Amino acid sequence: MGFREINAKMIEATVSPGQRLFSQRGAMLAYKGEVSFTPNMAGGQGGVMSMIGRRVANEDTPLMSVEGSGTVLFGHGGHHVQVIDLAGDTLYVEADRLLAFEGTLEQGTVFLGSQGGVMGMVRGQVSGQGLFTTSLKGHGSVAVMAHGGVIEVPITPQRPVHVDPQAYVAHHGDVRNKLSTALGWRDMVGRGSGEAFQLELSGSGAVYVQASEEKL
Template sequence: MPIKSVQEFLAASVQKDLSGDAFELESSHLLEVKLNGRVWAKAGSMVAYQGGVKFVRQGIMEQGLGNLLKKAISGEGMQMMKMEGQGRVYVADAGKKITLLRLAGDTIFVNGNDVLAYEDGIQSDITMMRRMAGMMSGGLFNMKLHGNGIVAITSHYEPLTLPVSAQTGPVFTDPNATVAWSGGLSPEVVVDMSLGTLLGRGSGESVQLKFKGEGWVVVQPYEEVYFQKTH
């Protein structure tokens, strides 16, 4: 990589406005939020901001009583924060690649750890795969996102979308590599102990998600392991 002068570095890395949307990627790993009201973002994801912005961790009783217990037991990865006011906020998550999706009445499911931010017009709900409890440390909690607005999701490296249809048959994925799927799909948890034994893992690929029907599923070339804090 050639050595740059200070002026060349500043010109290449300076903040840019290329669209009028509230969400704009400054790079594939850094999201700029043009805040004028309220936006939800992953707690701890702010790296810089300008203007009059207030950050509030999502209240324990917010967005419906049904999420109360789920939030209490789903760990830090599912914690969201409100960003309110006017200004610019820059958010990122451990250098993961950011993808922006515009929902127009659509419903999608996203692994809870892979939700970076979403506009206030998006409704969210935490969903649980009950059969997976006790089988593995990750992939149990997901977020259902529905409505109108932009959603920012993250992945390790480039994501891959696999179509699901009755013609091609079901798609099986590793829960720790599964990022998102379309709202019309309801994954089934399946266990293949022989596969886990073959690969020398006690609780890895032996647990899979089975997607069947009509839709799509997004995977990443990385098996993300989630750790929950203990108190």
């Protein structure tokens, strides 16, 4: 199936019989062929327990199940779209950044505090994002939304990456996250004053960073 980037803000998805994909409700722009769109409460292969986890985590972004035979154009709010292809690994992403993903992927909910302890929980309050995040695991494509485009930054054991929490979009791999403070950091980059927070990601993988501090 797969996704094809039409431009920076739109993707085209091919829908085949016997396969399905999921999209954020309201993201369909146009379609060709015999394609059906139905509200989805379970959300991917995660089932009822995944749905309960997302409700507890306030990650209950409405999804549509897309099935049939044809092609569909997706986009939402004029946001930039990045396609990420997974080959058996896991992507961690905020639910409201999900534009669409293939039904071959298993969806779940992860408590970030389990990776970052107390600092991981603080991150949710500082960034305005949830303490939980959505996970997508397996083989398939994911389309995520961001402000101003996305860059993939490699993470290696020798070189951890520090990210402004507001610019964080998603990450994959064997990655640990920790929130740290940096006195005067925002002064140096011209984004405010006083004490600031950085999200430190270490291990092996990659983090996706948007070119803006704005939330969707």
